Amino acid sequence: MKRAGSMSVRKKVNNVLVHILLSVLGLIWVLPIFFAVLTSLRAEGGSSKSYIWPKGFTLDNYKNVLSGQGSLNFPRWFMNTLIVAVVSCLLSAFFVLCVSYVMSRLRFKMRKKFLNIALILGMFPGFMAMIAIYYIVKGLGFLEAGPMKLVALVIVYSGGAGLGFYIAKGFFDTIPRTIDEAAYIDGATKWDVFRKITVPLSKPIIVYTLLTAFMGPWVDYIFAKVILGNDRNYYTVAIGLWTMLEKEFIEYYYTQFFAGCIIISIPIAALFLFTQRFYVESVSGAVKG
Numbered sequence: 001m002k003r004a005g006s007m008s009v010r011k012k013v014n015n016v017l018v019h020i021l022l023s024v025l026g027l028i029w030v031l032p033i034f035f036a037v038l039t040s041l042r043a044e045g046g047s048s049k050s051y052i053w054p055k056g057f058t059l060d061n062y063k064n065v066l067s068g069q070g071s072l073n074f075p076r077w078f079m080n081t082l083i084v085a086v087v088s089c090l091l092s093a094f095f096v097l098c099v100s101y102v103m104s105r106l107r108f109k110m111r112k113k114f115l116n117i118a119l120i121l122g123m124f125p126g127f128m129a130m131i132a133i134y135y136i137v138k139g140l141g142f143l144e145a146g147p148m149k150l151v152a153l154v155i156v157y158s159g160g161a162g163l164g165f166y167i168a169k170g171f172f173d174t175i176p177r178t179i180d181e182a183a184y185i186d187g188a189t190k191w192d193v194f195r196k197i198t199v200p201l202s203k204p205i206i207v208y209t210l211l212t213a214f215m216g217p218w219v220d221y222i223f224a225k226v227i228l229g230n231d232r233n234y235y236t237v238a239i240g241l242w243t244m245l246e247k248e249f250i251e252y253y254y255t256q257f258f259a260g261c262i263i264i265s266i267p268i269a270a271l272f273l274f275t276q277r278f279y280v281e282s283v284s285g286a287v288k289g
Helices: 002-040 060-067 074-105 111-122 126-139 146-159 166-173 177-185 190-201 203-219 222-228 237-244 250-288
Strands: none
Touching: 002 250, 060 074, 060 250, 074 111, 074 146, 074 166, 074 190, 074 203, 074 237, 074 250, 111 166, 126 146, 126 222, 146 203, 146 222, 166 203, 177 190, 190 203, 203 237, 203 250, 222 237, 237 250
């Protein structure tokens, strides 16, 4: 009885310690977000302050950043990023789903070697090919005009998406092949099976693919900066917000920078919360596959 009682007390203590640890980690995670929200509402301008809690609160930072006045046009950057993200998202999802379906369902010569090559290539960071891609895009004439630079971003973001098929392939592996065979017996083609059977059964992985493909252009800075150069009218939000922190702009745009950060985080957070259930289902299905 004493041993059982001591084990029960020890278990309660461990639970309390775990909850305390998780609370501390949660606080550490929330602090930067809390700081960003406070700074975006700060009425005092400038970047260097000896205090965190603002002396005054205002929504002018949001109004100013959304108005697009001055040399830094945040609404235009937002629309540039939204267009690139939506188009890249749709193309990338189509490429990834097609490649993953083929690798999961079809058997052909060099299939295993292709899987190994794709796995090895995925281990290398993308920026290793950045300079080569830049000269290829430049040679094709995509860097001569501003709108074409955005087209170049879409082509590059979506063009290499097919190599990221492993998670989607794992999900497709969980769908019984007997369903496909029954459809083939009824006279369906491979495209019919993919479009009418596999896709309706694969909503979780489709949502996951769309979500990850959409987030890429929002957070990418390095490659977008290489392609877009110094043409501010065609910046994406990542480059534009960083520009606000440059020496010549930081004192005026510092609080607006945080307002812009909060604004661009809202669509992504809402999209993730809306698709969270599908996101978890897709990852768990890929693990089982």
